[in-house]
Amino acid sequence: MPIVPVRAAIYLRVSLDHTGEGLAVERQREDCLQIAESRGWSVVEIYTDNSVSAFSKVKIRPEYDRMVEDYRAGRFNALVTWDLDRLTRQPRQLEDWIDAAESQGLRLVTANGEADLQTDGGRMYARIKAAVARAEMERKGARQSRAHIQRAAKGRPPRGVRATGYTLDGEIVPTEADAVREIFNAFANGSSLRAIAAALSGVTPVVRPIGDKTMVQDLPQSVPVLPTRSGRPWNPSTITDMLRNPRYAGWSMLDGAIVRDAAGTPVRGQWDPIVPDGVWLEVQRRLDDPARKSNRVGTERRHLGSGLYMCGICNALVRAHNDRYRCAGHLMRSRAQIDDMVLKYVRGRLAKPDLADLLVQQDDERIASIADQLQKERDRIVRARADYKSELIDGNFYKEIRSEAEAEIGRLEAERIDLAVGTAVSAILTAPSPVDAFNKSDDLAARRTVINLLCEVRLLPAPRGRKAFDPRTVRIKPK
Structure with a gap:
């Protein structure tokens, strides 16, 4: 054989x-x-x-x-x-x-x-x-899982893959942290995930052709080029994961969610936050906004008032149509003259010396007050639970207290998110000269956010038979 x-x-x-x-x-x-x-x-x-x-x-x-x-x-x-x-x-x-x-x-x-x-x-x-x-291996996995839960409950930095901007021990990496901060600000100001990823990668994305023109996205100028560890370009999904991470606002997290203690209070991490609460909350609201079409190329607005100004007849948002703003069946107005008028108003409002203090401190003080009220409501639930276990109150009374407190917590959380609007544009509002900072900004999304923060713009139809621009047909209402 x-x-x-x-x-x-x-x-x-x-x-x-x-x-x-x-x-x-x-x-x-x-x-x-x-x-x-x-x-x-x-x-x-x-x-x-x-x-x-x-x-x-x-x-x-x-x-x-x-x-x-x-x-x-x-x-x-x-x-x-x-x-x-x-x-x-x-x-x-x-x-x-x-x-x-x-x-x-x-x-x-x-x-x-x-x-x-x-x-x-x-x-x-x-x-x-x-x-x-x-x-x-299964026992080892269970031990590691329990250790992760324990670390998160104590607010310690999570183990595993290092988060951009931090070391594994929770120390800040300055260059990366600056980039992370600008990513949050750019998205809160209206930049798209794709544009932010392109800016970080140092490339300019080309949007699909529209008619005989090829539209190119405006990249957020403040976002620096930051090489990835793999050497590959940044991906919008990676940017989403970063923006969703509560760790950047200083909150302890586990499996992508904020860790809370027995009273429902978010656990603060034992590291320095990179972005303020207000910016992080603003970003979450924009990510959750159903009106944001995040799955399409070139979703950023390319015109100052498109989707921002309102029709004075039906209150619908006007859209750009060639060189005009349009609300179907109601009006068709020249963009350039309207934008000039709005920009002139905004620059005048930005020139007022009390602007930054009025907008920033007022929001921050109220947000701090809301945090105190939230803690009181959570403490109220804890006391009621202890009283129920000690048989000082019955189940119905405990349920009533808890329901009232939870309803108030929900209302306060909603108000807190609302107050976060506009905190991402503080770089413009708190600049030595807000007007100069606004004029020098190449970020259209940031300019639109400032306009939306300061005023409400409604357009009326142009008078019949008149070719000259009538400023009375543009109603600007301060906020």
Whole structure:
């Protein structure tokens, strides 16, 4: 009977390479090559998954998958790995290799001794080892999950992937933190996720052609170029994840949500926030706004009053139509003259010396007052719960107190979000010269936010038979 030559494959894997130098898989390689050499086997391929976990069944292991395909193609008939748990931690995958050993005579060798899958004793050993490894990983996962919950409850920085702007220990990285701050401000001011991602990546996105023109998005000028750790361009979905992260406002988080204590009070993190509460709340409101069409290219307004000025007849928002503002069936007005009038009013309002103090301090004081009231309502629920447990009040009374307090908490939270409007434009409002800052701003979204913060603009139809612009047809109401 002819001797079938042994063509061996080697599979190497570590779950986490802390240094990125591949030293662990190199040690595995040396041991596995020595085993193949001692048996006189010819090594036809070495498959390496460095820093790839085998615990999750949905985790992609590129080299493992390539090895499976090569085995099916008959490229090798022996497999060398450092240990069975390096090959797989999934009992289902192990059964595939057992079937291969039984039906096709695959030889499988580990650095700690031969795992003879062609015998019932060897298969039992392999299955027990895989089950024990799986159970240990599940226990480890449960311990880690409990540790994450405990850290979040105490307001400690979360472990795992480092958040842009912070070290793993919660220290601020100045350059990244400045970029994060500008990302929040730009989005709160009206910039789109796609435009922010393009600005961070240092590219200019081209919007789909409109008629015979190609429209190019206005990028937020304040957002700096910031290379990603992977070297790939920024993605709008990554920007969304960043904007949703309460950690940047100084709140402890777990699974993307703010952690609250037994009284329902948000837990403050043991690190410095990068953005104020007001900006973070403003961003959440804009992300949740159903009117924001975040899934379309070029959603940013390209004209000052489009979607901002209102029709004086039906109160609908006017839209840009060529060089005019239009409300179907009611009016068609020249954009340039109206915009000049609105800008003149805004500059006059910005020139008033008390503007910044009036807008910023008033909101901040009220937000602080609301925070105190929220705490009182939550404390009221805690006291009522304690009284109920001590049988000082009955269940109906406790339920009534809790319902009243929760309703007031909801009202206060809504007011707090409303007061956050406009805090993101404080760079303009608190500048030494708000007028100069407004004039120098190249960010159309920021200008629109300032206008919306200061006034309400309604357009009326132009008088019949008159070609000259009539300023009485533009009604600007201060806010």
